[in-house]
Amino acid sequence: MRGTTNRSTTRRLRTVLSAAIAVCAVTAVLPAAATAAPATGAAGSLTSTVERISVAPDGTQGNGSSTTASITPSGRHVAFTSSATNLGSGASSAANRPYLRDQQTGQTKRVSDYTPLGPVTVSGDGGYVTYALQWMRNVRVRMEQMSSGSAIAANCSAWSCNQSSFSADGRYLALVILHNQRGSEYQTIEVQDSRTGTTQVVSNMPHLIESRPSMSGDARYVAFQDGESKDVFLRNLPGNSMVGPIEGPSVAASLVQLSDDGSKVVYVAGSDTYVYDVASATSQPVPNVRGVAIDPTGRHLLYAPAGTTGASSLTLRDLQTGTDEIVSTQPASAGTNAVSTGGHDVVFQSTAADIVPDDTNGASDVFVRHFS
Template sequence: MTRRAASAEQFEQRVLLSGTTQLASVNTAGVVGDQPSYSPAISADGRFVAFYGYATNMGVDNPNLLAQIYVRDLQTGVTTVASTDSNGNPPDHYGALYPSLSGDGRYVIFVSNATNLVPDDTNGVSDVFMKDMQTGITTRVSVDSAGNQSNAYSVQATISDDGRFVAFFSAANNLVSGDVNNAGDIFVHDLVTGETRLVSTASDGSAGNFESVEPTLSGDGRLVAFRSTANNLVPGDTNAVPDVFVKDLQTGVTTRVSVSSAGVQSNNLSQTPTLSGDGRSVVFYSYSDILVPGDTNSAADIFVRDLVTGETTRVSVSSTGEQGFGGSYLADISTDGRYVSFQSDSSNLVNGDVNGTSDVFVHDRQTGITQRISVMNDGHGNRYGSLLAAISGDGHSVVHFSYERALEQGGDSFHRQIFVFTEHAPASIALSNATIPENRQVGATIGKLSATDPDPRERLTFSLVSGPGSTDNASFALVGSQLITTASFDYETKNSYSIRVRVTDSVGLTYEQTFEISVTDVNERPVIAGFDTPVTYPVGHAPLLLDSNVTVADPDSADFAGGRLTAKLTQNAESSDLLSIKTFGGVTLSGSDVLVGGIVVGTFSGGSGWSALAIELNSNATRARVQTLLRAIAFSSSSSTPSNLPRTVEVKVTDGDGGVSAPVTKTISI
C-alpha cells in the first residue's frame, strides 16, 4: 500500500531525527524539473518515490506541459516515466495524476483522462490505470469484472502492498450489477482474478445510501477503510456527519471506526483515513471533540483506532500529551502503526515553533515523542509552511512540501519540487580492542565500541543480542559503549569467545556484527601445595623426608624443561646441616644426575649448610616427576650436637616459561 500521497505543492521526504536530504523531482542526470511537481507517493521500504509533474526535462517530450507520472529510484538514481501505454507512449489528453505505489514499487497506480493508454478507452472520463514497472505493461483497472469500462469517472486510487488489489472511488453505476444508489462508491479490483467488488456496503452487502470516498487498503488488501456520509452502513449511525468505516473483505463485516473507545459516535465530521500495513490501526482526522477525554481545542485532531483493542487515541499532541492549539490534518501511519505523520497549525507541539505557519510532525506511539520534521537545515521552521505529510511503511521517511526547502536544495525558482530525507541504518561496528589476558578480574574492560552511520548527529546505542555468533554473550556485558567481562577467562580452558553486538540509531534502525574476543596466554606460575606441616629431626638420624605428600601443579606447562627446583635453609642453619635428595619413590642419583623411574630429569648441586639445594630440570621433568622429586627432599645434620634452634626450609620451583612459584616453608624442629 502506498503511503498517503499529498495532492499538491512541493514535497520533501524526511526522516525523524537525522539523515540526508536529496532532491527527488530530478531526471536521471540529476537535473531538477523545470516545472512544478506534485502529489508524491512512497513505497513501503522508502526506495521509490512517485509523483506527477509538468516538467519538460524529465525524460518525456512534454511541449503542452501535461502532467506526467514519474518514479524515482532513490537507490539507483534513475527517474522513469510511468504514465505511458504499454509501448512507452505518453498520454494524449490531460496528462496523468495522483500516483500510488505497491509496497515494492513495482506497480504504479494513477488517474488519467487519456484515451490512448489502453485500447478501446472510449468512455471520455478519467480512469484508473496500473503500470508494471518491470514489464512496462499498462492496464486499466477501473473496469467491471468482465473488463468493461466504466460509465463515469474514477479517481482516488490506492494499491495494496502486495500489488494485487486496487481500491478506488467511482461515480460509475455499471461496475457491479445492482448499483442503484445514485451515489459514488468505493470499489476494489482484484488484479489476479479480474473481479471488481463494491465495498462501501453494510455488513449485509447493502450499498451505502450516500457517497463514500477516500479509500485506503491494508497491506494484504483484506481491509479497506473509507469515509462515507451514508447512514446505513452500521446500526445506530445518527450523527448526520461523515464517518470513517473499515470493511473486511474476507468476512464482509463493516465497522465504524470514528468512534470513542467506548463506541460513542463522533459529533463532527471525520475523514481521510489511512490503514496501517498490518491492518491493525486506522488513522484519521476529525473535528469531533468527544472521541477522547479532554478534547477542548475546538480544532481538528489526529486519531488512531486500534482495530484489535477497540481503543481510540489522539496522537496530534506534544511529547508531554498536551493537545494542539491549532488544527491537525492529513495523517499517515507506518506499517506497524508505530509512527504517525501529520500536518498541523499548532505551535505548541514542540518547543521553539515560532514560524507562524503549518508544519509537519511525526508522533511515535511507542515512546510518545512528537517531533517537528519540517525544519530548515539550520533547525528553524520554514516561513511558508509545510503540509500534506506522508510516511513510508518502515516509518523512517516522511514526505511533505515546503517552498523554502526547495530553494535551499538548489532550486532556481519557486517551483514546487519533491525532496527526500532518508534515514540510513548504521553501517558498521568497530571494537577498539578484542583481546584480553587470561585471569583478569570480572568487570575488566576489553575495549570500546564505535559505529559508522551515514547520517550526521546520530545518537547510537549498543547492545548484546542473540543470533549467529552470540554463543558467548553471557560472559560479557556492555556499560555504555564499553565492553566488559562478567567472567574470568582461562586460556588453557578456552581462548576464543564469540559475541554479537547490535547498534541502534535514534529512530530504531540497527546493524549487527559478530566479534571474536581472544584470550591471550599469560605464563601462570607453578603452585606448590601441602608443604606446611612441621617435622622433627632426631639428632643422629638418617636423612628425614620433609614431606611425602607435597604436590606441585602448573596450569599452563606440561613440563618444567629449563626450570629449577630449589630448597634452602633460611633460618638458624648450621654448616653441618644438609638438604639432599633421598632415594625414595623411584628417585635415584647417578653422580650429579637425578633420575625418576630411571629417567634423568635434571642435575643437582649444593644443599650443605647455607647453600641451597638446586636441581636444574630438563625436558623429561614432567609435572608428575617434579612432584615425585619434591617428595624426595630430605634434611639431616652431620653434627652430634647440632643447635636445637628450629630450622626453616624454603622450597620453590621455576617452570621453563619463567613462572616462579610462591615459596613455601616448613619448620624443622631438632
Template sequence: MRGIKRRGTTRRVRAALSAAVVVCAVTAAALTAATAATDTAAAVAATPAAATPAPTVAAVEGLDVGVERISVATDEGYGAASITPDGRSIVFRSLKNVGGPGGDEVYVRDRSAGRTRTEPIVEGWTPAISGDGRQVAATTPAQGMSTQRIRQHSVDLGILPFSCGRCNEPSLSADGRYLAFGVVDYISHNRRVLVADREGGYQTIAHLGSGAPARPSISGDGRYVAYQDLSYQKEGVHLWDRATGTTSGPLEGPDTYASLVQLSDDGGKVVYLSGSDTYVHDVGTGTAQRVPNVKGVAVDPTGRYLLYAPHGTSGPSLVLRDLRTGADEAVSGQPATAEVDSVSAGGRDVVVQSAADGIVPGDTNGKPDVFVRRFF
C-alpha cells in the same frame, strides 16, 4: 497501503524542511483482460478471495541522512508524491497543464539507483506506487470526456487497461493484486466502494448516499479496506474485512463525525480526523489514541509513526510523532503539507513538496519540487 512488519527504530533528527504536497491516496492493481473489459457501473459482487500474505520489507541501506531532491527531471513543478515502505522508490507527478492526449506526467525515482523513469500515464492525478515498486497508477481524465478513470502501468506488463466510468481514488495492496477504489454512479451521483482482484472479479463493499470522496485505503495483504461515508447525518469511518465479509463502524462512535486519513499496512490502525483532533484507532482493541489539536496527514506502514500538521502554531508545520513514546520530530519548519503514503516504514523517510528555493543547492526554479527527508 503496502505490507510491512513492525520494526523498532532510533531516531536522530535535527532539521527542518519546507514542503507542500497535494495528493490523494491512489494506487491500482493489474486486472486480467476479461476483468478490464467489465465496466464497474455494472460490476457485481464476487466471492471474497483468500488474502495474500503481506511481504516483509527491509529498509534500503546506503542512502544518505538529510534532504534529497527527487524531482530532478525538469523544472516544470512537481507534487503528489508517495513512497514505498523501504524508502527506495517515490512516485510523483508533474504539475504542468497538458492539454489533450499526450505527455508524460507521472515519474518514479529509484533512489538507490539514482534514476528517474517516466510512466506513460497522461495527466496522472494522484499517482501511487505498489509496495514492491513494480506498479504505478493514477486517476486520469477519460479521453474526450469529463469523467475519470484509473490507469495503471506495470514495469513487467506495460500499460494495463482498466475500464470504468467515473472511477477514482484507487488504493493498491502490497503486491498489486487487490485494488480498492470509488466510483460515482451516472444517474444518482451516489458513490460506491469496490475492490477488484487482478485474478478476476469485483466486490462492491459499500453503497454510499453521497458523491463525496470515499478515500478507500487498503491494507498491504488486501484483507481490510477503510473508507469514509460523508453522507448527511452518516459521516463516519468504516472498516471492511475480506476474511469475514463484514463491515464495522462508524469507528469513531455513533455520535461523532469523522473523516478518514489512512489505514496502516497491517490493517491494525485506522487514522481519522474528528473536530480539531486526530485519532488512531486500534482495530484489535477497539480503542482510539487521541492526538489533540493536530491534523493527521499520514501514518507509516507499521502504524507507529504519525505525520501531522499542528493547528495555529508558529512552530514546525509538519511533525512526525512516535505514537508509542510520544516523542515528536520536526519535519518542516516552514509552511508545508503532506499526504498519505508519504512516510516509509519506521518513520525513516518522509516525502514532501515545497516551492521554496534553497532547500538543496541548485534548486532555484521557483516552482514546487518533491523532496525526501531521511532521518537515520
C-alpha cells in the same frame, strides 16, 4: 495500502471504453541529488538529512513544478508528478506527467504521457503505479506495470471511477465507482483482483460525496468514510464483516489512512487526530494536530498544525515514545503514503527555496527527509 487519488466528479453517464493504450516510459540515470547537510531534529534525537529528488539526469534542478508524491514501505521507490521537461529524454510539453524514482539505482522513469488528475500511487513493491485521468467526459483509473510497460485499465464500466488504493503487490485495487442509473446517482466501493478479474463490493452509498477507501497491504481490510454521514468504517473482506463508525455515533470524522499492516486507522475529528487500534477497538488521541499520513506499521504519524489544510510545517511523531522529529520547518505539504516503514523516510513537496542548496527554480520540488 498505497494511497488514494482525488476525485473529479463527472455528472453524465458515458459508454464504456475498452481500447488498450500503450505506455511510453523513459528512463534517466540520476547522479546524487542535491542534499542538505545532516541535522538533528529540534524536537527529537535522530540525525536527519533532506534530499531533493525531482532533479534532471545531470543532478540539476527540474525546470518545472513537481508534487503529489508517495513512497513505498522500503523507501526505495517514490512516485510523483512533474511538469518539468528535463527529468528525462522525450519530454515534449510542460504538462504534468507521472514519474517513478528508484532511490537505490538512482533512476527516474517517466511512467506515461498522460496527465494525472491527482496524486499518483505506487504499490508496496514498486511494481505498479496507478492514477486517475480524464477520459472523454469521464474519469478513469489507469494502472501501469513498470517491469513490462503495459497498462491495466480498472473495470469502470459504469460512469466514472477514482480514489484508488493498492495492495502491496499491486494485485488488488480498491476504488470508488460512480453510477448513474435512470437519474439515480450513487457510488460503490469495490476491490478488484487484476489476476482473476473478480470484484468484491465493499460498500454501497446513495450519494456521490467522497469515500476515500484505503486498503491494507495484504488486501484483508479496507477503511473508508461515508462523506455524507461523516463516519469512518472498516471492512474485513475475508470475514465480510464491518466495524464502525469507529469514531462513535455522535462524532463527525474524516478518514486519513489505514496502516499497511491493517492494525491502525487514522482519522481526524474536529481539531484532533485519532489513531484507532483495530485489535483493541480503542482510539489514541493526538490533540491539536492534523494527521497527514501514517507509516506502514502504524507507529509513526506525520502531522501538521491543527486548522491547516494546505502548505504548513510537517512533523513526524513516534506514537509509542511520544517524541517528535521535524520533517520541514518551511511551508510544505504531503499526502497519504508519505512515510516509509519505521518512519525512516518522509516524502513531501515544497516551494521553499532554502530546504537544499542552490534551489533557484522558483517551483515546487519533491524532497525526501531521511532519519537515522
